[in-house]
Amino acid sequence: MHKRTTQKMDKAGQMRTDNIYENADAIRGEITMEIEDLNTTRIQPPQQTVSDCVKIRNYRAAVVCLVLLCVLLLTAVIVLCFTFTQEISKNENLTNVRNQLILKNTNLTNERDQLILKNTNLTSERDQLILKNTNLTNERDQLILKSTNLTNERDQLLLKNTNLTNEREQLLLKNTNLTSERDQLILKNTNLTNQRDQLILKSTNLTNDRDQLILRSTNLTNERNQLLPKNTNLTSERDQLILKSTNLTNERNQLKQENNDLQRRLGKVDGWIYHQCSYYYISNETKNWYDNRRYCTERGADLIIINNLEEQEFVRNISGYVDVWIGLTNSNLEGRWKWVDNSTLTSGFWGYGKPYSYYEDCAVSYISWWHAYSCNSALKWICET
Known part of the structure; x- marks a missing residue:
């Protein structure tokens, strides 16, 4: 719209300039014709009548009017030129203002595009932050759940460790009792063997009591034979208990190591x-x-x-x-x-x-x-x- 207004003003100024030049040419032609008539009148011989004098005066008056009219027209031309110069200056100012407005509009358009791009980037960053926050929240919930599970596993391991410790103590007590019984049986077997030897010696010395001693020796031998398998069984049981105790000790140490590893992994x-x-x-x-x-x-x-x-x-x-x-x-x-x-x-x-x-x-x-x-x-x- 501003461009159209400027074009209209340029056309109006151009038309005014053309009219001024056309009027100036017309006035210049009329003045030339009047001057030629005056020169012709002056050259004619002095055979004039009263009517001719009146005509001359009328011509002079007309010339004076024409001169005045020319002066007025010149003044009008000067005023129009001054006005035209101002219009041209004003037009140039308006053109500069229009260019500045166009430049400012271009800058504002660029700033708007930059702001739109920046807004788009900020929107993308916000969506990414929301997504990241959601992921962190899920990870936190998973860590809390994992911590709860590890706490439950720790309690179960502590309970299992306590039970194994109690079983180990019971097995150690039972092993101690079996060892004591074995020692007693060995001592008893040794005593019986000594008694048997004494009875054999006594049987040699006491012929009359030989049959009784032989019978008693036979009984003792039978008892000894019975004690020997029993002693063998106890020895086997002792070895099995020792092996089982060793295995339990190894398992306890392994569980203790796993428990310590778990506790270290738990950290804080x-x-x-x-x-x-x-x-x-x-x-x-x-x-x-x-x-x-x-x-x-x-x-x-x-x-x-x-x-x-x-x-x-x-x-x-x-x-x-x-x-x-x-x-x-x-x-x-x-x-x-x-x-x-x-x-x-x-x-x-x-x-x-x-x-x-x-x-x-x-x-x-x-x-x-x-x-x-x-x-x-x-x-x-x-x-x-």
């Missing part, structure tokens, strides 16, 4: 850390001693009991440089510190001059030392199971 499950056949949990929040113990007992555990220096070093490593509650208190009887399993503290890792306060009835571990704190203080804690 739901924040629990496996260490030295126990699981430990260190909190990320702070509570008082009683709430902490309730938190542990609700999960089948209790506040940690530190039995040796190695376990104290382990607590230091997982707690860092913060105070953590441990399962030690003297709230029942002042000055008598007990663990949460009701066992009395025999030795510990108290800091210098600790404990000392009457109102500080619960213990915390800080780096490598213990301190007494008020049980209502909010600190982190460590559970153990």
